[in-house]
Amino acid sequence: MKRTLACSLFAIGALFAAVSSLAAGEVFVPFASNQSLAGTTYRTKVWVTNTGNLARMFSTAFIPSGVDGTTVEKLSAPISVAPNATVLLTGIAPAGKVGMLEVSGAPQLEVEARIEALKGDGTVVSSATVPVVAKGNVMAAKSIAYLQGLERSTQGVLTDFAILNLSRTQTQCSIAVLRADGTAIQQTVLLNLLPFSHRAFNDVLSTLAVTSVADAHFEVSCDQQFFAYANVYKVGGPEANFVTPSAGLTDDVVPGGGGSSGGDTTGDVVFTVPGIFLTARDGNSYTYYDLPATQGVQYKRAVIEFDMHIKGFSDLLFTGVTSFRRPNKTRDLRVLYYGIQIVNRNSKTTIDLGNEGLIVKTVGPWKSNHDYHVRMTYDTTIPQVKLEAIENGVVTYTETGLAQHQDLSANASPLEVDFGQTGIADGAYAPPIGWIFANLRVVLTPL
Secondary structure, X not given: OOOOOOOOHHXXXXXXXXXXXXXXXXXXXXXXXXXXXXXXXXXXXXXXEEOOOOOEEEEEXXXXXXXXXHHOOOOOOOEEEOOOOEEEOOOOOOOOOEEEEEEEEOOOEEEEEEEEEEOOOOOEEEEEEOOOEOOOOOEOOOOOEEEEEEEEOOOOEEEEEEEEEOOOOOEEEEEEEEOOOOOEEEEEEEEEEOOOOEEEEOOHHHHOOOOOEEEEEXXXXXXXXXXXXEEEXXXXXXXXXXXXXXXXXXXXXXXXXXXXXXXXXXOOEEEEEEEEEEEOEOXXXXXXXXXXXXXXXXXXXXXXXXXXXXXXXXXXXXXXXXEEEEOOOOHHHOEEEEEEEEEOOOOEEEEEOOOOOOEEEEEOOOOOOEEEEEEEEEEOOOOEEEEEEEEOOEEEEEEEEOOOOOOOOEOOOOOEEEEEOOOOEOOOEEOOOOOEEEEEEEEEEEO
C-alpha cells in the first residue's frame, strides 16, 4: 500500500533530551494529532502527573516534523498540576499534524504517553506505549543504538523507522541494516540531519526492496546526541509496537551474579568505552586510550576487544588499524607489544611484533562494507600475540605470533591502545578513512 502522508503514525516526531537542572527538566514525545491513515485515526495521549505535595507548573511546545526545531520552538503558557494529581493533555497540536511535543517543567512531574488507533466509530483497535526520551535514555554521541526484531510480512506487518538529532547543531549519522544471519540488507549509509530534527522512513524495509523478512535489526550511530526508534505494526490492525534501543550485557545488574567473557577475576583491570569511539575522517582519523593499569604491577595477559566496520581500502599499500604499546619520549624506552596493519591490495593481515623487522603476515578475511568483532590477546605466559576476527559470534580467522616483551606493565609511562593514524605515513601507510570503531573492552590480568 502506497502512503503519501509526510509521516505515518509510527514514524513521527523527533525526541529530544536536554540537560536537566534542579529547577526544571524536559522530555520530548512523538505526537500525532488525529492523524488519518488508511481509514484509521491515530491520536496520542499524554499524561503529566505531579508526584509532589505542592502544585507544580509545566509548559509544552509542539514542533512539526521535518523542520529545523531550533527555529520553531515556543513554549506555551504555564499549566498547573495540583498535588498528586494528573493532567491529560488535549488541544496541544493542530488536527492532522504530526511532530514532537516538548514538555518542560518541575522535576516532580512524570510524563507518560500512549498512541491509539481508532476505527470510524471510535472503537480502539490497537494501542502502544510511546517512548518518552529524557536524559536517562538519550543516546550519547558516537554510541550505537541497536533496534531489534524488525519485520515486514505479506500479511501487512510493516516497519517504520526514525532517527533523531537530539542536539542543536547539524549531525551526521550512520545506519546499517542486517538480517538475522548478519548479512547486510543495506550497507552502512551516512545521513546529515538538521539541528534538533528527525528523519523518518515509512515502511523502511520496502524501500530497501525487501518484501518479507523477520528478525532484522538496525545499527544506528550519530556524531551528536541522538535517539532512534522503529515501529512494527499493521495499519488498522491490532499489532502496534515501538522498538527502542536494546539493552547490552555490559555489567551485572546484581553484583556477583551473571557471567562474563573476562574481567571477573580478582585483581583484573577492566577498561571499557561503550559505543562508537572513532569514525575515521580526514583530519580526525586517530584516537588512543591510556589504560588504568597500576604502576609497577606486572600483568600476564591483556585482552583487547572492539567492533570494526571497514568502509573500504586505500590505494596505498597498508592501512594502519591498531596497536598496543608503552610509549616514552625516549625512543629506546618505547615498547610496541603489537601493531596491526592490513595490506590493501589483498587483505593480508600484518602483525608487527615490536622487534625491528619481525612481523607475521597471513591472508585475512577483511572485506569492504563489512563488520567484524576483533579480539587481540597478548599473553606473556605462552608467550603469544593472537588476533581473532569474529563474525556473528563465530571466530572466522586467527593469526598468531611470538610475544616479544615479557614486561607487560605500566611504569612512568602508561600502557596505551590506539586506533587509526593521524595521516599518511612513509608514503605507504594510510589511515582507515570511513572505518568505524566501537565498543572497546580491555582486560588486564595480573601475574
